[in-house]
Amino acid sequence: MRIDLRRFDELTEPERSEMDGLRAEIDFGTPPYVWAPPEERPWRFLVWEDGRLVSHVGVLERTIRVDGQPLHVAGVYSVMTRPAERGRGYASAALEDAAAFMRDELPTAGHGLLICIDERVPFYGRLGWERVPDPVIFDQPGRRQVNEINTMVLPLRGRPWPRGEVDLCGLPW
Numbered sequence: 001m002r003i004d005l006r007r008f009d010e011l012t013e014p015e016r017s018e019m020d021g022l023r024a025e026i027d028f029g030t031p032p033y034v035w036a037p038p039e040e041r042p043w044r045f046l047v048w049e050d051g052r053l054v055s056h057v058g059v060l061e062r063t064i065r066v067d068g069q070p071l072h073v074a075g076v077y078s079v080m081t082r083p084a085e086r087g088r089g090y091a092s093a094a095l096e097d098a099a100a101f102m103r104d105e106l107p108t109a110g111h112g113l114l115i116c117i118d119e120r121v122p123f124y125g126r127l128g129w130e131r132v133p134d135p136v137i138f139d140q141p142g143r144r145q146v147n148e149i150n151t152m153v154l155p156l157r158g159r160p161w162p163r164g165e166v167d168l169c170g171l172p173w
Contacts, residue, residue: 018053026080036171045094055090056080067164072103073107077173112154138168
């Protein structure tokens with residue numbers, strides 16, 4: 001297994017093709033939200049096995065608001081592993097590398113934040129992520145949307161997650 005950290009704008013055409021193939025195999029099970037565009041989601045952890053992309057984790061930075069106060073976070077998105085390759089630790093390894101990257105390279109991000117369906121909560125919980133107990137809202141075309149699924153947080157610097165309504169201040173990632 002090899003894990004590469006790449007910026008989206010630096011991916012080669014073969015790497016993008018591998019990502020498209022991986023994404024085509026994934027059913028995220030999420031509501032039909034409009035998600036942040038790729039250019040707002042710069043970092044990709046790509047997990048390769050025998051020259052084939054088997055897993056992916058993305059990371060971005062954004063300032064959000066919690067109870068009206070600004071908070072800088074690292075957003076995690078598009079955690080995906082080919083269905084035939086699940087259970088082998090690929091996503092866990094990529095998420096561990098992503099957490100180290102968020103702590104070491106994104107010093108103003110106090111927490112990691114992700115959105116996931118119920119079935120994924122135990123997986124993230126085993127890696128130290130916790131559910132956000134308060135409502136989470138974000139932009140959708142022409143309206144504001146309350147998140148209908150789970151939002152989870154990973155403390156990066158030992159600070160507890162603040163309480164209060166969470167505003168992602170843009171499209172979800």
